[in-house]
Structures are given as structure tokens and as C-alpha cells.
Amino acid sequence: MKREWILDKNHLSYWLRQLRNQMQLIAPMRDQVGDIVFKQVEHIHKIELNCPSLLPSVKEFFLPQYERLFEYSKKDDRVVDSISKTKRVIFGLRSCDVAALNTLDRFFIDEMPDPYYKSRRENSLLISIVCNNPDPTCFCIGLDTGPYLKQGFDIQLTDLGDRYFVQAESEWAISIIKNYHFLFSRPQKSDYDDQYEVLLSSKARFQKRISLQQSRQLIKSGRIKDSFWQGITSRCFECGGCVYQCPLCTCFTVVDRSYNDTVERARLWDSCLFKGFTRLAGGILPNEERIKRTKRWFFHKLIHYPDVLESFGCVGCGRCTVTCPGRIDMASVCMKLKSIALNGEEITDEG
Amino acid sequence: MDKILTVCPYCGCGCGLYLHVEDDRIVGVSPCINHPVNRGSLCVKGWNCYEFVHHPDRLKFPMIRKRGTLVRATWDEALDLIARRLTEIKRLYGSDSIGLLSSAKCTNEENYLMMKFARAVVGTNNIDHCARLCHSSTVGGLAAAFGSGAMTNSINEIINARVLFVIGSNTTEQHPMIAMHMLDAVDSGATLIVADPRKTQLAEFAHIHLQHRPGSDVALLMGLMNIIVTEGLVDIDFVKRRTENFDSFLDTLRTFDPAKVEAITGVKIQLLRRVARIYAMEKRSMLFYAMGITQHITGVDNVRALANLVMLTGHIGLPMSGINPLRGQNNVQGACDMGALPNVFSGYQTVTDPRARKKFQNTWRKKLNPKPGLTLMEMMDMAYVGRLKALYVMGENPLLSDPDLGHLEKAMERIDFVVVQDIFPNETMNYADVVLPAASFAEKDGTYTNTERRVQLLQRAISPPGEAKADWEIIVDLATRMGYRMHYRGTYEIMEEIALLTPSYGGILHHRLKEGFGLQWPCPTQDHPGTPYLHRKKFAKGLGTFITVDYIPPDEPPDKEYPFLLTTGRIYFHYHTGTMCRRTVVLEREEPECFVEINPEDADSLGIKNGWPVKVTSRRGSIEVKAKLTGKIPQGTVFIPFHYAEAAVNRLTNPAVDPKAKIPEYKVCAVRIEPLYKMPVVKTPKPPEVELESLRIEE
Amino acid sequence: MKVKNREPAKQENNIYRPIKGTIERIKKQTSDVSLFTLELEEPVHYKAGQFFMVSVWGAGEVPISVTSLARKSTRIEFCIRRVGMVTGRIHQLKEGDNLWIRGPYGRAFPLELAKGRDVVIVAGGIGIAPLRPLIETFMKRKKYKVSLLYGSRSPDDIVYLDETRKWKQQGVNVVLTVDRPTDGWKGNVGLVTTLWHLAEVDFKKSVAFICGPEVMIRAAMQDLFFFGMPEERIITTLEAHMKCGVGKCGHCYAGKLYICKDGPVFSYKEIKEQSILNLGF
Numbered sequence A: 001m002k003r004e005w006i007l008d009k010n011h012l013s014y015w016l017r018q019l020r021n022q023m024q025l026i027a028p029m030r031d032q033v034g035d036i037v038f039k040q041v042e043h044i045h046k047i048e049l050n051c052p053s054l055l056p057s058v059k060e061f062f063l064p065q066y067e068r069l070f071e072y073s074k075k076d077d078r079v080v081d082s083i084s085k086t087k088r089v090i091f092g093l094r095s096c097d098v099a100a101l102n103t104l105d106r107f108f109i110d111e112m113p114d115p116y117y118k119s120r121r122e123n124s125l126l127i128s129i130v131c132n133n134p135d136p137t138c139f140c141i142g143l144d145t146g147p148y149l150k151q152g153f154d155i156q157l158t159d160l161g162d163r164y165f166v167q168a169e170s171e172w173a174i175s176i177i178k179n180y181h182f183l184f185s186r187p188q189k190s191d192y193d194d195q196y197e198v199l200l201s202s203k204a205r206f207q208k209r210i211s212l213q214q215s216r217q218l219i220k221s222g223r224i225k226d227s228f229w230q231g232i233t234s235r236c237f238e239c240g241g242c243v244y245q246c247p248l249c250t251c252f253t254v255v256d257r258s259y260n261d262t263v264e265r266a267r268l269w270d271s272c273l274f275k276g277f278t279r280l281a282g283g284i285l286p287n288e289e290r291i292k293r294t295k296r297w298f299f300h301k302l303i304h305y306p307d308v309l310e311s312f313g314c315v316g317c318g319r320c321t322v323t324c325p326g327r328i329d330m331a332s333v334c335m336k337l338k339s340i341a342l343n344g345e346e347i348t349d350e351g
Numbered sequence B: 001m002d003k004i005l006t007v008c009p010y011c012g013c014g015c016g017l018y019l020h021v022e023d024d025r026i027v028g029v030s031p032c033i034n035h036p037v038n039r040g041s042l043c044v045k046g047w048n049c050y051e052f053v054h055h056p057d058r059l060k061f062p063m064i065r066k067r068g069t070l071v072r073a074t075w076d077e078a079l080d081l082i083a084r085r086l087t088e089i090k091r092l093y094g095s096d097s098i099g100l101l102s103s104a105k106c107t108n109e110e111n112y113l114m115m116k117f118a119r120a121v122v123g124t125n126n127i128d129h130c131a132r133l134c135h136s137s138t139v140g141g142l143a144a145a146f147g148s149g150a151m152t153n154s155i156n157e158i159i160n161a162r163v164l165f166v167i168g169s170n171t172t173e174q175h176p177m178i179a180m181h182m183l184d185a186v187d188s189g190a191t192l193i194v195a196d197p198r199k200t201q202l203a204e205f206a207h208i209h210l211q212h213r214p215g216s217d218v219a220l221l222m223g224l225m226n227i228i229v230t231e232g233l234v235d236i237d238f239v240k241r242r243t244e245n246f247d248s249f250l251d252t253l254r255t256f257d258p259a260k261v262e263a264i265t266g267v268k269i270q271l272l273r274r275v276a277r278i279y280a281m282e283k284r285s286m287l288f289y290a291m292g293i294t295q296h297i298t299g300v301d302n303v304r305a306l307a308n309l310v311m312l313t314g315h316i317g318l319p320m321s322g323i324n325p326l327r328g329q330n331n332v333q334g335a336c337d338m339g340a341l342p343n344v345f346s347g348y349q350t351v352t353d354p355r356a357r358k359k360f361q362n363t364w365r366k367k368l369n370p371k372p373g374l375t376l377m378e379m380m381d382m383a384y385v386g387r388l389k390a391l392y393v394m395g396e397n398p399l400l401s402d403p404d405l406g407h408l409e410k411a412m413e414r415i416d417f418v419v420v421q422d423i424f425p426n427e428t429m430n431y432a433d434v435v436l437p438a439a440s441f442a443e444k445d446g447t448y449t450n451t452e453r454r455v456q457l458l459q460r461a462i463s464p465p466g467e468a469k470a471d472w473e474i475i476v477d478l479a480t481r482m483g484y485r486m487h488y489r490g491t492y493e494i495m496e497e498i499a500l501l502t503p504s505y506g507g508i509l510h511h512r513l514k515e516g517f518g519l520q521w522p523c524p525t526q527d528h529p530g531t532p533y534l535h536r537k538k539f540a541k542g543l544g545t546f547i548t549v550d551y552i553p554p555d556e557p558p559d560k561e562y563p564f565l566l567t568t569g570r571i572y573f574h575y576h577t578g579t580m581c582r583r584t585v586v587l588e589r590e591e592p593e594c595f596v597e598i599n600p601e602d603a604d605s606l607g608i609k610n611g612w613p614v615k616v617t618s619r620r621g622s623i624e625v626k627a628k629l630t631g632k633i634p635q636g637t638v639f640i641p642f643h644y645a646e647a648a649v650n651r652l653t654n655p656a657v658d659p660k661a662k663i664p665e666y667k668v669c670a671v672r673i674e675p676l677y678k679m680p681v682v683k684t685p686k687p688p689e690v691e692l693e694s695l696r697i698e699e
Numbered sequence C: 001m002k003v004k005n006r007e008p009a010k011q012e013n014n015i016y017r018p019i020k021g022t023i024e025r026i027k028k029q030t031s032d033v034s035l036f037t038l039e040l041e042e043p044v045h046y047k048a049g050q051f052f053m054v055s056v057w058g059a060g061e062v063p064i065s066v067t068s069l070a071r072k073s074t075r076i077e078f079c080i081r082r083v084g085m086v087t088g089r090i091h092q093l094k095e096g097d098n099l100w101i102r103g104p105y106g107r108a109f110p111l112e113l114a115k116g117r118d119v120v121i122v123a124g125g126i127g128i129a130p131l132r133p134l135i136e137t138f139m140k141r142k143k144y145k146v147s148l149l150y151g152s153r154s155p156d157d158i159v160y161l162d163e164t165r166k167w168k169q170q171g172v173n174v175v176l177t178v179d180r181p182t183d184g185w186k187g188n189v190g191l192v193t194t195l196w197h198l199a200e201v202d203f204k205k206s207v208a209f210i211c212g213p214e215v216m217i218r219a220a221m222q223d224l225f226f227f228g229m230p231e232e233r234i235i236t237t238l239e240a241h242m243k244c245g246v247g248k249c250g251h252c253y254a255g256k257l258y259i260c261k262d263g264p265v266f267s268y269k270e271i272k273e274q275s276i277l278n279l280g281f
Helices: A009-022 A095-110 A115-122 A171-179 A189-204 A212-220 A226-233 A241-245 A290-309 A319-323 A330-343 B075-093 B108-122 B136-146 B155-160 B176-187 B201-205 B217-230 B236-242 B246-254 B258-265 B269-281 B299-313 B332-337 B354-364 B376-384 B405-413 B427-431 B471-481 B491-501 B585-590 B600-606 C085-092 C125-141 C161-170 C214-226 C268-273
Strands: A004-008 A024-030 A036-040 A066-073 A078-081 A088-094 A124-129 A155-159 A163-168 A252-258 A262-269 B002-007 B016-022 B025-031 B063-066 B069-072 B098-101 B163-167 B191-195 B208-210 B285-289 B322-325 B390-394 B417-422 B434-437 B446-449 B454-458 B564-569 B595-598 B613-617 B622-629 B637-641 B654-657 B669-675 C019-028 C033-046 C051-056 C060-065 C071-081 C098-105 C118-124 C146-152 C173-178 C206-211 C234-237 C265-267
Touching (some): A004 A009, A066 B025, A088 A095, A095 A124, A095 A290, A155 A171, A163 A189, A212 A290, A226 A290, A226 A330, B075 B417, B075 B434, B098 B376, B108 B332, B108 B354, B108 B446, B163 B176, B163 B269, B217 B299, B285 B299, B354 B491, B376 B405, C060 C071, C118 C214, C125 C206, C146 C161, C214 C268, C265 C268
Parallel strands (some): B163 B191, B163 B285, B191 B208, B285 B322, B390 B417, B417 B434, C118 C206, C146 C173
Antiparallel strands (some): A155 A163, A252 A262, B016 B025, B446 B454, B595 B637, C019 C033, C033 C071, C234 C265
């Protein structure tokens, strides 16, 4: 089965229009103030194909910030679960997000499948685009989560100027391309060369090189003392932004809302950076000191994620770099750790 | 899923954010990346601002009090009743027996209409709003000195400043996105000076932290200016060319020699000198202040002292150089601009000025009252003596936010007819005769003006719950029922009328705001790009005026009987009277109960441990709260947040007001503290002595 | 791993969906603790040490450990203390009202460790609840020597007072102690960790099950380890804030373990190795 095609750029909008007839089409759109947001597409020609920067995560389409789980009817004493079955095609997301979703699949589906996530995931087709031009904040290159994926995508497009190099992996994706076979052609030798050229030049454009592995080893070696984390933490605004923006942060809380005739049980994003997150019965706060919470976040991503899910809890998307008002983020913390490693400097409790 | 760009409904930063809407419900929030204030960040309240919108407690139907309880009514019944009663009271007792409270949470359009309703329909100038309680001293103080009371710089200038002097503002918690810019500036080499009795998070980053005694701000500032003068750091050119009245000011200034200031403030002379030199010698010096300056009986004097300081050093009228009051509410700047104040029309045109009055009379086609009205606190005093007969409250909760609640409750009982228009049930509603359900920020459009004078467009994302209506629609309907026809197709038409009557908003129209992140007033004409910083080349009133101020100690200093100085304020996770944030799961969980911050050494001497319940008593009342021991607060001072209705700190606060701005002294009153829980003394039989080592089993 | 099946999923079991139970009986234990006996719509199979997410619609869900003898049954018992909003609402319910539950979740107590060994059970306050089925199992099987050290705040706060009498008759070495004695209390006073000499067992050859407040758990574990009990035989069950019970919500995440799904039963060895941060071990 051939899994690689060429799509003429002129045919893209026709193809997307056809897909939109069957499914909800989500794509990055630029609004009047220059921001790019993923939303339902009204005008296909307004899709932002060459996002230069700062694309938001697509996590919210799989784990929405606020999601109703059940509706309980007081009158009939009955419970109805509200699992979304909306069919969606998400166009224009980046490799890091696809990689993040693959890790989330392991977390949400492998053991004790979460039906809400699973249904949203199964009903969504991902058409990702290889990053030709990574942001200054990106560092996926050291993590195998970008700028392109070797596997684990549905459909991956590589921009070759006048045409797209199309790769499809999942059966659903292949069948969708075959439905529109007249739009796609066989790739030639030159196409492969061009594609390789794009991948190579994209790799060369990264401004940040971060080794999470190095940070992990440094933390595990025990050389990093609490005074280091105290310094990192002192500027935390406790906004939760890093968690909300992170494509791999999944913590949620559950709330019951009692309306006149019904009760809604919903889950909404929560963050381990809040002290009340681990509040015990009777108001005891095991993580009242901010430093414990900062450590918890970084340790989860750097130490425990790889132990449990075999990949880092970070895909190098750099969104925490953009959103953190205190300028605390994975990249800058790893850079600081790196300088410790390079200088061989012993960080002691005295500072 | 659609994403709608709008403005955060919490603080005065005015951050841009997207509401994610699916099936007429908000399912999420994300920050706006290009917005000049928040640049892709949000604080915890911003990230969670969507949640209260769908809360079950939302008011959905109008209600009328019948035999003591509020029962559901139709809009016609409710509005007809209000129209009838207000007309009746106006006829029997005169227009000035009616008071109206507008809201710093409502849009500019709504505040303008409320102002028009009060002046043209009811015929009174008795209109005020909660700015009275936060920045009325700024409006008065800066207007007298410069002719305009607002932040003189823009938020995105902060990053390039060289010196940041922050006094009386807990910026990281109360204006997090402004603090973000400040810390960025520190990263790029700016010097940060913080003056605050508490050791705030921002103070941790300060190069110099002045921990002066609460209420000694005038002395501190006069001391700094004294040093600036004696060390010859005055910008003499600036003082000569652009200010007046310097000489008479100098006479008073001479009395504040550093030794005297040290005695009053508790700040070392050496530190005073360093701050004075750093602040005066750098040209790109920005000054920031907030409630720590304004909420005193000397609030106006504090502001005047700050104004004098910037004029003395010439730090005004340039980018990255100015005086910046940080406004609290999302639209408190706008509500003031719109003239929801007893003495001015929109754009601070005074009601006593016949020319301004004539302009408004011609447009509104109604004869207007030339006598300035009552302020919020004065309305309550009039109500107490039975001379205020009706009160219309739009989007405010005075029964938690105003000082000395005991007095206020009695006053409210004596008002014949109370209308409350809000999105959630609140404490004030217990006294309401009619309750009207309003639309929240996500359910209406209009404009908000943030603290840097940026007028931004609010976009409607979803429809209101039940029969709730936008505040402006309610006012339009009510005015028409009272015989004054108002008709607007949308909020953009109201904005047109505002632009017509308000010079500083002259060029601000909705279609212009849509193109970017709003416009900063003054923006007098339709092709004007807005004004990022004020007082360029000349002050709004011409010459800046030095106003002589003198140090007056707080109204109620601690004494033997009430040995602690109580200061009040907000905390990061909550917002004002809590109607919104306390209905947000994450925010409420973080700080579910009221507390009193107390220095560990003070606590020790009182026998109080962390987390213990204590009773805090002032001359006016007492509340029970949990003790929270922290070294952030100096000895002899305690801090209580005012968000909690169940332990309302405003039962304790002193209603003494600044004589000019009528702002109450929230920041200083005297209290005593008693532990409610004593370590139980039980006669315990001695537990059996066990020699643990003897139990150890050898391998 | 890829999601293989891209066809719409069939209606599967929703792990968050609770089943309905009717309260058959409420037995007041102390001023703030009651024993709730439920009759469920469908049978559940549970073991000692596991817990259920118990909810009242409109108030929310809380994790409660099962306190009845392990079995597959439509009957289940929960011993609930009134501490927060949800448990407060549960305490307002009357016999015949509904409680919704889902579970069981978590690991059960490793009973096999007790084979051929003496058993020390250390409980503090409401911590006796998950240990009750354990004691009953040991009593039913008859071949175990069991010592129960049980500390409460005051004599009025002793949960399962009747049961402790019954267990004593059945041969359990019951040691009760209180922090604040009232008039007429003749028993022990002080922390359970001061009463090891009353356990009358060879710690080195026995197994311990501990449940109670965090400080008590920590002290008891350290003491027992000090007495020579192997760390893998010191078993405890931990409390944590949790919202889902199935390792998704992240609240109970500690070390690399989720207390809900990898616990709540842990040995001292696991706690030390995984450095369950919240507890400060």
C-alpha cells in the first residue's frame, strides 16, 4: 500500500471543503489582531497555512477546559453521560502536538480507558504540517517530537513550495485520501529529495537546544539542592498558565453544579501549582510551600513521566516560555541546570 | 468551536483573552498573544474567568419583594413598579431624595447611560460608584495638580524604564500582568524600589524595600523631596517652565528634615537618601501606586505628595516617566471617565460649569441640576437620617465593600425603595424591593477602559441565562417607562453619543476599536491614534501646581485597648466581594476561608498558633477568623482580606473619610486580637514509660 | 501507541459512572462518624483496603474506603466522618435515601503476607474503618494471633466500640488509648506509639497494618522498622485528595505513583523507595 502522495497546493482548499462536508473542520485562523487560534473554519481561504509563530495547543479539543461528564435528572433519578461524538478534522497542527497526543493516548486509553478522551480522539482526524520555520521558543528537535514525525501521525504534510508531500499512516487517514485519489499523485524522486531538503533545513533553524535527558540525570544525581528550586520558585505567580498551556498536563478537578431540575457533573482543568490541589480532609495542605509544587511539576515531567510512560512530559513546544509571567519554564530551567552541569558547580543549600 | 476576543472582567490590567464557545456555552479561555498588556499570559483569575458565567446561582428572572420575600415577576411588572415608585418619590420628596450607584464592573456605555438616567430622568446628581472607595483621592489629587487623574504612561513602556518606584501596591497579586512587565524591566537592568509595610512578593525582587509605618506616606514622600531639594537634585528647568506655586510648597517642605521623617516612618535616613538619589537622578523613572496610598484619611494628600515628587524631579510628560495609579476594577477608569460621579459629567466636565451643563442640556433636551450630588458615603449618611428615600444599585455590593457595615445595615433598612441590578445574589439584595437580573461580561458588548486609559471592545460570546438582560437595555427600558425616551440600536450608538459629548473620547468609536487593541484616551478626533502618555509638552490644565501638604497621623492609631494596627486588602485568588470568584471552583478552593495575617512574634505573645481561630475586635464590631502566621507582616500590624461575607472585615474598619475625596480609611484602624481556642488543659495520667530500646529485637 | 480502531466506539463502560445505592441503615458511631449500610443496584466485588468514590449529586464525590467484609455483594458498608462539604451532605441523608458509588479502586491489603505470622494492627481515629474487614477476616480464619492498637481523640470518639468488645471476646488483643480522657476512662492515655509493649508480639516475625493520621502512620512505621520488622511487611493505607479514583485527575500523584491506583495500600519499603513526596518520608 502506497502511503505517500503529492498534493498540489491548488487542490488543498477543495479537499478541505470536501472534508468539511463530512466533519467539523478545525484549523488555525488569524484574527483581526494578528493572533492565531484554532477554531471552526468558516472561510477556508482564511486558514493560516504558514504560521510563523505561537500556535496554541490542540489539547482543548481532547480534554476541554470545561467538560460535562454527566447530567443527572432529579425528577427521574437518572444519569446520562455526555460523551462527545462530534467528528472532527483538525488541520494545521504541528508535530509536537501530535507527539503529545500519542503520549496522552498511553495515559488516557491504555489503562482504565477514559471514555471522554477516547471518544474525542477516535472521532478526530489529525492533519499535521511539518514545521519549516520553528519559533525561537521551540526545542522539539532534541526530543524526537518535531519538527517532523517519523511515525505516529494520521496525515503529515510537508510544504514543498507549490505542493505538499503527503504521508498517511492510520487506516482512516489512508481511506480518506483514497476517497479523493484524483487530487493526489505519486511522488517522484525529486519530490523525495525536496522533502528531505525541507526537513534538513528546518532542523538547522532551531535556536534552542535543550537536553531534557541531561537535566533528568542531573536531578537524579542529587546535586541539585532545594536552594536552586527556591530561586526558580520565587518568581512564580501561581497563575497555572504553564499547566493550562502544556499539551501534556492533564490534571483536572470535578465539580457538581445543581440546577433546578438537573445536576451537572463536570470536569475542568486544574493545576498542581495551586496549594489547594492536594488539600486533605480537614484543610491540611501538604504542599503549602510553593517550592514543593514547582518541584512536583518539574519532577513529574523530567523524572516520573519517562519512568512510567517512557517519554518525557514535555514535547519542546515552548508554550510555557511564552505564557509564564514569571519567566519560569522548561527551557530556561533546563538551561540553568545545563550551566550547572557544564561548570561542574556544586549547588549547596547555602546557595 | 468559536473563539471570541474579549477583555478580562477582573482587574484594571484589562488583559485580552479569548472565550471558547461551543453550543452557546463557554468551554474555555485562552490568553491573547499579541495583546500589549498580557502578551500571552494570564493570571489565575483570568484563566478561570469563564466559570462563574454558567453558575446555577445566576439571577435569571426579575423579582419583587412581596410580604417580605422576593418572588419572581415579569420584566413589565418589575420595571413598571420601579418607574412608578421612583416617579412617586421624586414627586413627594424631590429628585435629590433618590441615589444611584453605578458600577465599575459595567461597560462605559452602561455607566454613561446610568449617569444620563440619574441626571436627565431622575434629575439628581446623586450618582456615585465604588471608585469612591479606591481611587477618588487620585481623581481629586491628580486633577488638582495636573488637570487629569489617570495613569500617565502605558503598561508596555514599563519594560524600558530605568527606575520603578512602587508605593502601596501589592502588584504581583493585584495587577499580576503589570508586575510581569516590572520584573521584566528588572531583568533588563531597571532598579526597583518598593515602599510597603508588608513584605510582598514584589518586595522580594526590590533593590530597596522601604517598610514604612502604615499611614506615614506623606511624611515618607516629603522626606524624600526634602532630600532631593537639599541635595540639589531638583529639575529646576522643569519646575520653572511647567509648574507653579513651588515657593510656598518649599516652605512646608523644609520642615520635613530627614531625622523627623525617620522618627515618623521608621525608615532609616540612609535608605531615604539612597532612594531619593536613585529616583531623582535617573530620567526614565516611573512611579506606581495603588490602594496603599489612596485609602487613608490623607488619601488626597498622599496623591498630591506623589504629584509634587514627579514635578520636582521632572519625571512626567515623557514615555517611561510619569505617575501611575493602578486602578482596581476592570472598568473603574471608564466609570469615572463616564461621569458616574456626583460632581462631573463624562470627561470630568463639572456639573457646576454652565457651559458644560448647557452642552449636555442641549443634547439630552432636559434641564439639568447644577448642584453637585452626594457621594456614596454621604448617601448612606442621608439614608441613616431618613432623608434618602430610594436607592438604585447597579452591579455593586456596598453591604460588603463599605466600611462600618453595622451602620450601613441600619441605613439600608431606612430606605423606602431599593432596586438591585446584578448577576448574582449578594448581601445588598437582602434590602432590595426589586431585583433585576443582568447579563455578565460574556453576554453583552460594550467597552471597558483599563488602567492605562485603553478603551477596549468587549464582544458578546453567548446569550444571557433566563430572562437576564444587559444593563444598558434595562436602563433604556426603564427611562422610557419614566417618560424619557431613550433609543439605541446597539452599544455603538451610545458610544457615538459619548464621543459627541466627551472631548477625550471624541474619536473613540466601536468600529475603530475592532481593528486592534483599543485606543488610549485622550483621542479627540476620528483620525487621532490615541495617547500613550499624558502631559506631553504641557499639563492638561496648563501649568502643574505644587500643592502644599502636611503630615496628619491616621484617624485611629493603635492604643492600649486596641493595640494592633489593622490594614485590609485583597488576596491573589479572590476579587473584591467575591460574587464571581467565590463561585469559581479553583479560586474558592485555594482560599476558602478568611484569615488574619499576623507576625509570628505577636502571635507568640498572644498564645496563638498557626490556623487557630481568633477574635478580632475594633471599636465598631468583631469577627472571627483563622490566624495565619507570616513574617511578611511587620510586628504590631495585622492584615485581613475583605472578600468574605461570613467574616466581613468591614465590620471593623473605620468610616473616617478623607475630607476632600470622601474615601474611607480602610488601611488603618485599631483592633485587638484574642485567641478563641486555648490549648485544653486536661489532667492526663502520665503515660507509661517505655524504654524503646528494650523492645528492639536483636538480629 | 496508536489508536487502532478509528470507527466510533461502542458504548463502553464509563469508568466515571456511578451506580445507585440505597441507604438501608445508618448507625451513629460517634458525634461525627456514622456507619452507612447500602443496598446496591448491582453487585460489586471488593476487598479490604480498597475504596469507592461515594457521591451525592449536587455535592460531589469523595473517596471512602470500604469497611465491610470482602465479598461480592450488593450490600456494602461505609464508615464516614463528617469533615467537608460532601461528607456533610452525606450525613444529612436519611435511611432510604440514595448514595451513588463507583469502584472498587486501588490495591487491597496483601493478606498473604500474614500467612503464618502474627498480626499487629495500628489504627488512629477513623483509620479503624478500612482495618475492620481485615480484623474480621483474620478472626474468621481463626489461625491468626491479632493485636489491635487503637488510638482515639477521646473516649467519645472511639469508632466501633461494640466491635472492639466482640473482637476481644474472639481473642484479639485489643489495646485502646485516648489523647484526652474523660471522667471514668480507665484505659490507656497517650499516643498508640507509646504502647508497643502491649502488643505482645515478636515484631520481627509479624506483619503490621497501619491506618490513621499521617503523623501517626509515619511514627508507627519508623518505630516498627526500628524494632526489626522488615519494611515490606509494614503496610499502611494513605489518604489523599482525589477526584477520579482511577489515576487520571492527578491530585493524588506522589512520587511516580498514584495513591488511588497504585495504592492506597503501600508498604514502608515502597513509600521509601518511591519517595512519596507529600508525606515527607
